[in-house]
Amino acid sequence: MNSKMSIDVKGLTSPEKIADAGELIYAERYKGQLEPDRRGHFIAVDVTSGEGYVADYPEQALQEARKASPYGIFHLIRIGAPGTFRVSFGINRHDFWGRPLRQPR
Amino acid sequence: MTSGVGHFDSLGNPCLKFHLCGVAHDPPGLEFDAIIDTGFSGFIQLPMQHAFSLKLPLEGTSSYVLADGSGGTSLTAIGHTTFGGKLVLGIVNLTPGSQDVLVGMDFLRRFKIGLTMTSGRIKIFEEESEQPDSHRGS
Numbered sequence: 001m002n003s004k005m006s007i008d009v010k011g012l013t014s015p016e017k018i019a020d021a022g023e024l025i026y027a028e029r030y031k032g033q034l035e036p037d038r039r040g041h042f043i044a045v046d047v048t049s050g051e052g053y054v055a056d057y058p059e060q061a062l063q064e065a066r067k068a069s070p071y072g073i074f075h076l077i078r079i080g081a082p083g084t085f086r087v088s089f090g091i092n093r094h095d096f097w098g099r100p101l102r103q104p105r
Numbered sequence: 106m107t108s109g110v111g112h113f114d115s116l117g118n119p120c121l122k123f124h125l126c127g128v129a130h131d132p133p134g135l136e137f138d139a140i141i142d143t144g145f146s147g148f149i150q151l152p153m154q155h156a157f158s159l160k161l162p163l164e165g166t167s168s169y170v171l172a173d174g175s176g177g178t179s180l181t182a183i184g185h186t187t188f189g190g191k192l193v194l195g196i197v198n199l200t201p202g203s204q205d206v207l208v209g210m211d212f213l214r215r216f217k218i219g220l221t222m223t224s225g226r227i228k229i230f231e232e233e234s235e236q237p238d239s240h241r242g243s
Binding site: 018057065072076 | 142144145146170171174176179196
């Protein structure tokens with residue numbers, strides 16, 4: 001999907017910041033367009049360019065994105081879902097980066 | 106057709122063994138013993154420290170959501186995974202704060218396998234036909 005924009009990669013200093021940048025790009029540029037028809041599919045958002053790569057399955061989206069953008073940094077999103085993946089087992093309440101987990105959306 | 110058998114760990118969790126390969130080893134790579142977690146929608150969840158020994162190529166990030174609605178961020182890698190003699194490329198979530206290796210519903214989809222679980226035994230079956238898109242349910 002062609003949506004050129006410029007992101008300051010110097011600000012992407014943690015996984016959380018990469019994820020936040022990807023979520024922001026998705027909300028601003030892709031959400032309204034994709035959620036009516038592509039719910040449950042996946043988009044890999046290149047946070048360095050704003051480009052999004054949509055596919056039926058997560059590995060397809062990431063492979064397509066890497067092929068098109070060899071130096072990209074991608075945030076993977078499941079379209080229309082509260083998180084890319086659901087997890088039910090064994091994750092502590094606080095994450096590795098020492099920050100509280102995000103609150104429910 | 107039976108593809109293999111799983112086992113229960115000391116806590117009673119259903120488990121299977123698979124091999125995962127980054128760029129540090131030749132295929133099939135290192136063997137892992139993983140909990141089969143049908144509440145996990147992804148492919149493989151791996152504690153962060155294993156990414157160093159495997160040298161998994163990082164792709165970026167993804168988010169996860171827990172049953173209580175809270176969530177977090179994990180790093181995302183792609184790894185060559187071998188199970189039952191079959192090699193597939195799948196997404197590995199390097200999730201902080203967990204010491205458990207998990208395989209989820211996407212692992213079953215990619216390897217086209219199903220499970221039969223009884224009190225003392227886990228049988229793993231290959232599907233005979235193409236997987237429907239049923240994993241897309243919310």
